[in-house]
Amino acid sequence: MPKKIKTRLRLTISKLLFKRKGVHIFNNTTFSNVSFKGTAVIEPYCRLVGSPKITFGDNFYANAGCHFFGDITFGRDVMIGPKTVIWTRNHGTVLGTPMKSQDHTTRPVVIEDDVWIGANVTILMGVNIGSGAIVGAGSVVTRSVPPNAIVVGNPAVIKKYRN
Secondary structure: OOHHHHHHHHHHHHHHHHHHOOEEEOOOOEEEEEEEOOOEEEOOOOEEEEEEEEEEOOOEEEOOOOEEEEEEEEOOOOEEOOOOEEEOEEEOOOOOOOHHHOOEEEOOEEEOOOOEEOOOOEEOOOOEEOOOOEEOOOOEEOOOEOOOEEEEOOOOEEEEEOO
16 A cells, blocks of 8 residues: 555544544644644644644644644643644754754743634744743744733743733
8 A cells, every 4th residue: 555545544544533532633634643632623734743742732722724843732722823833843053064964952842721822923942831821923932931921023022911
C-alpha cells in the first residue's frame, strides 16, 4: 500500500476514534503525537505535530490554518484564532557553522486555562501564558505572559489586566 494511502487511512481512523471522545477534527488537518483530555474542535487546514507531544485540555478550540509544533500543553477552555503558529524549537546560531547544519534548541510552551489567543499570533519556544490571559491579533509572544494580562504587539507587551 502506498505511503500516501496509509497516511490518509491512519488519519481517518484516528479522527473517528477522537470523534467518539467529543473531539471534532475537520478535513485537511494533519496531526501526530497529540492527546485530548476532553472535548475539542480543530477547524480545517491545521497542522498539529507533537514533538514529543501536544496535550489539549477540555473544551479546546482552534480556528482554521493553525500550526502547532513541539512540546505544547494547553489548559481548559482555550480559544485559538486562525493562522496562529506555536513553535517550540529554533536553529542554533553558532558562528562558523551553517545554521541549517546546527542542532535545534527546544523549550516547551504551556498555555494555561481560559486563554484567548487572537488571529495570526506567533508564540515562540519557552513561553508560558497564564490563566485568563488574552493575546491580541497579530502579536508575537517572545516572553511569558502573567495571568489575566492582555498583551499585544511585536514583541507582545502588557497593555492592561482583566478586571
